Structure formats: structure tokens, C-alpha cells
Amino acid sequence: MGALGLLLAALVVGCTSSPGPGAVMLVTFDTMRADRTSAYGYHRPTTPVLARLAAQGVRFDHAYAVMPTTDPSHASILTGLYPSEHGIRRNGETMRDPTVATLPGWFQDRGYVTSAVTARAHLDPRALGIRGFDSVDVPVAPKLTRKAPVVLRLVEQRLASMRGGNWFFWVHIWEPHGSYDPPAELRANFYDGPVSRSGRVPMRLRVPAATCGPEGIDDEVKRAVSGLYDGEIAAADRALARLIELAVKHAPTGTTPLVVVTADHGESMAEHDKTSGVAFGHGRSLHQETVRVPLVFWWDEHLAPAVVGTQVSLLDLAATVKALAGGDDAGFGSYDRSLAAHVRSGEEPEPRPVVIERRRFVSASEPELRRRQFAWIEGGEKLIATDKQPALGNLAAGSAPQDVDLKLFALSADPTEMADRAAGVGRARAQELAEALAGWRREVGRRSGEQIDNGKTVEKAPEPASDPRKLEELRSLGYID
Ligand SMILES: [Zn+2]
CATH class of the missing domain: 3.40.720.10 (Alkaline Phosphatase, subunit A)
Structure with missing residues (x-):
């Protein structure tokens, strides 16, 4: 230079x-x-x-x-x-x-x-x-x-x-x-x-x-x-x-x-x-x-x-x-x-x-854990959305509001999340936040290598690698299911 x-x-x-x-x-x-x-x-x-x-x-x-x-x-x-x-x-x-x-x-x-x-x-x-x-x-x-x-x-x-x-x-x-x-x-x-x-x-x-x-x-x-x-x-x-x-x-x-x-x-x-x-x-x-x-x-x-x-x-x-x-x-x-x-x-x-994801459970005996779960925090409220069906291996599928179980908490009034409002006064708001979360899932799914093909979502990205010795050591720590 x-x-x-x-x-x-x-x-x-x-x-x-x-x-x-x-x-x-x-x-x-x-x-x-x-x-x-x-x-x-x-x-x-x-x-x-x-x-x-x-x-x-x-x-x-x-x-x-x-x-x-x-x-x-x-x-x-x-x-x-x-x-x-x-x-x-x-x-x-x-x-x-x-x-x-x-x-x-x-x-x-x-x-x-x-x-x-x-x-x-x-x-x-x-x-x-x-x-x-x-x-x-x-x-x-x-x-x-x-x-x-x-x-x-x-x-x-x-x-x-x-x-x-x-x-x-x-x-x-x-x-x-x-x-x-x-x-x-x-x-x-x-x-x-x-x-x-x-x-x-x-x-x-x-x-x-x-x-x-x-x-x-x-x-x-x-x-x-x-x-x-x-x-x-x-x-x-x-x-x-x-x-x-x-x-x-x-x-x-x-x-x-x-x-x-x-x-x-x-x-x-x-x-x-x-x-x-x-x-x-x-x-x-x-x-x-x-x-x-x-x-x-x-x-x-x-x-x-x-x-x-x-x-x-x-x-x-x-x-x-x-x-x-x-x-x-x-x-x-x-x-x-x-x-x-x-x-x-x-x-x-x-x-x-703020979007929070729950981890992928592979062999958990509880069926609930094999369903994807997300939290969406906006405007002092927190939605927790759990897929009704076990994970399909992709992010966007099954994410529409009718496909997820919803819980809604008003964090400022209820910071420890004791009162779920999704079935009562918060029903409309829960649906609204669930729509926003579904949009996020479609977008991130597309960007991260999953593609929507004729309405079906196909995961293009390979499953992450896992070394068996590593998994065994993490298991011994009580660290993975
Ligand atoms: Zn940690």
C-alpha cells in the first residue's frame, strides 16, 4: 500500500x-x-x-x-x-x-x-x-x-x-x-x-x-x-x-x-x-x-x-x-x-x-419432549407454543396456530408465570403471537436450509454429526437424553 x-x-x-x-x-x-x-x-x-x-x-x-x-x-x-x-x-x-x-x-x-x-x-x-x-x-x-x-x-x-x-x-x-x-x-x-x-x-x-x-x-x-x-x-x-x-x-x-x-x-x-x-x-x-x-x-x-x-x-x-x-x-x-x-x-x-427454542430430544421416553416447543416474548407477554405432533424434522411444518398448544403469560403482572391466559382473556393475543412465531419458523426454516416443496417441508441440511464416545461421556454427566 x-x-x-x-x-x-x-x-x-x-x-x-x-x-x-x-x-x-x-x-x-x-x-x-x-x-x-x-x-x-x-x-x-x-x-x-x-x-x-x-x-x-x-x-x-x-x-x-x-x-x-x-x-x-x-x-x-x-x-x-x-x-x-x-x-x-x-x-x-x-x-x-x-x-x-x-x-x-x-x-x-x-x-x-x-x-x-x-x-x-x-x-x-x-x-x-x-x-x-x-x-x-x-x-x-x-x-x-x-x-x-x-x-x-x-x-x-x-x-x-x-x-x-x-x-x-x-x-x-x-x-x-x-x-x-x-x-x-x-x-x-x-x-x-x-x-x-x-x-x-x-x-x-x-x-x-x-x-x-x-x-x-x-x-x-x-x-x-x-x-x-x-x-x-x-x-x-x-x-x-x-x-x-x-x-x-x-x-x-x-x-x-x-x-x-x-x-x-x-x-x-x-x-x-x-x-x-x-x-x-x-x-x-x-x-x-x-x-x-x-x-x-x-x-x-x-x-x-x-x-x-x-x-x-x-x-x-x-x-x-x-x-x-x-x-x-x-x-x-x-x-x-x-x-x-x-x-x-x-x-x-x-x-x-425474543424467540427461545427448546432443545431437540432424541430418545426421551416422554412424548411431550419430542414435540417442538418455542417461547415468543413481546410487549410484556410471553407465549409458549408446543407442537401438537412430535417433531417432523423441520422447523416450519406444523407451526400454524391450530397445530400448536398455546400458553400465554403476562410477565409484568405475573413474572413467575403462574396464570395461563391463553384459553381465557388472552385467547386473541395468544393467536396473534402464535402467527408471528409461525412466520419466524417459516423464515428461519427457509434460511437454514429447509425448503418448502409443494406444501411439504423438506429438510435439506444434514443432521448434525455426533461422535459416539462424546455422546456417551455427555450421557454419563446426565447431559443428554
Ligand atoms: Zn449450561
């Missing part, structure tokens, strides 16, 4: 981008529901560190995961694509197209050193087909998960080895995910249930039932399990303090790091046990406890404290981080958008419908 070219390039850079952070850390807590964090108003002090971070940064009050399942949700966070677009609709699968643009790839293309340390086997960008990481550290069998102190040590080693330069780091923390077995000193703050002479909590509480009959779960059990879960959230929050220290210490000289904290999904504490048969865990239902997650941006000296109340999707995280780092505001896919201007100003974005 000649001198004029260089000058033009400098002018273009000067005009179109603001200086970004030299260091970006994305922290994803596995299984951390927003309403159990003190950062989001929970009455117990589960997350003092996240609360401090949120008070100094920008907190999105209504942020939603795209699917309450680990691999699909993380793939969407890193690509800005819905699960039905990238193709990972259950754990253990690989993206349909491993060449799609990704957030780490964007940083890599700009000379950032990109790293990932995760805490669960097979939560591995290489296995998921997510390109753009220079370095990945993931547990390998027989060790299938790792505790936060191990993650912290690996992150520190990696950062120390970089010796300057810009970096992007994805750190995944496992603690709030079951089994619920917090360190004894944190457990004591949140749990007063039974403990054996050797100091252990009974297995039935550490690894409680995922499902139950219509009689539901005993209140004492709910209380005890909740206490253990809270203790695990506190353990995750303690790790966050060290991660921030590390990010600040290892950011390029004279810069402050951008830290983004979120979760891949929440967790059921048997809130809807009697109506849904779901007790503890995540993946089976799309109720608020499993899909509303924390989302906090912290960038000292660059972001003014703010709370954004508009509902947003983690689909928008990648585009937002890219724009905060000096990129343009374009999304990575067809549906995501950058919220960077709102992170910078604290002003509310234009509301958009």
Missing part, C-alpha cells in the same frame, strides 16, 4: 470506529438464573461481586438465553445465530457450517490473541465447529468437569504466557450446574438442611429429581435444594472476583478491559412442578427460571452505570461486543443486532420480540 493508501486507511479507521478495548473477557456462568443473583435483586447475598460490577457498569434487566441448553446456547452467544440456524439443537452436536463468522474469529482477524477455557468436557469450540480460537483448554475424560479454582489457574497461566498484546478470552464457570455441592463455608450461608457426620449433603438433595408426578415436590426439598444452588452461585461469584483481577492485571498497558458476564441458561427449582412435571434442572421447559439470565457489561472509565430494562436476547451479545471493540454495528447473522449504542448511552433500545 502506498502512502496515499495508508493515509486513506487511517482516515477510514478514524471515521468509522472508536478505539476499542485491548482486552475483552467474556465470562459465561453455566446455569445461573438472573433472579437468584443479588445483582438482580435476590434477597440473599449470592453475588456481591457481580452486584458491584453491575453497579459500576451496564446491567440488562431482562436478558434471555436462546435455548436453555449448554452447547446450543454458547454457540449462539459466540455466533449471533439461533440454534435452528447454526444447527446445534442439543448437546454434543456440531455446527452445520463451520465457516460461519464468529466473535472470536472477528477478534482473531484483528490480531487479538483468542483463548477459551471451559469447565465441561466437549464444551469445546473445535468440537462445536466454532472457529477463531488460538488456544482452547477443555476437560478431557475421565475428568468431565472442573471446578472454578482450576479454571482460574488455567486462565492465569494463559494470560501470563501472552506477554502483552491484545486479547479476547472466553471463560466458562461450571459451579451453579448440578450436582449442587458448594464448598462447605459457602454452603453454611445458604443451607440449613441435613448433613451427614462426614459433612456431606444427602445425594437426593445434591442430585435431585429432574421430573415429578402431579403431586409435585415437597416444599422442604425445594427449600433445601435452593439453598445448595444459591451456595454454588456464590462460589461462581467468588471466582468472578479473581477473573476481574486477572483481566485488569493482564490488559495491555494503559488500557482497561471490557468484561461481559452472562449465563448460558437458568435452572428450574420446581416452580412449575405441578403443571409441567419438571422438578430441577434445565432444558425441558422454557419458563422464566430457565431462560432469564444475567447480562452485565463492565468497562471501567468507558461505560457509565446504567440499567436497561428492555427485553434483549443473548443472540445480540456477539454483535454488541464487536461494536464496542470498534467494529461496525452489523449483526453476525440475519436476526442479531448490536446493542453497543445502548451499552454506551444507557438508553433503552427499540424492543424486539
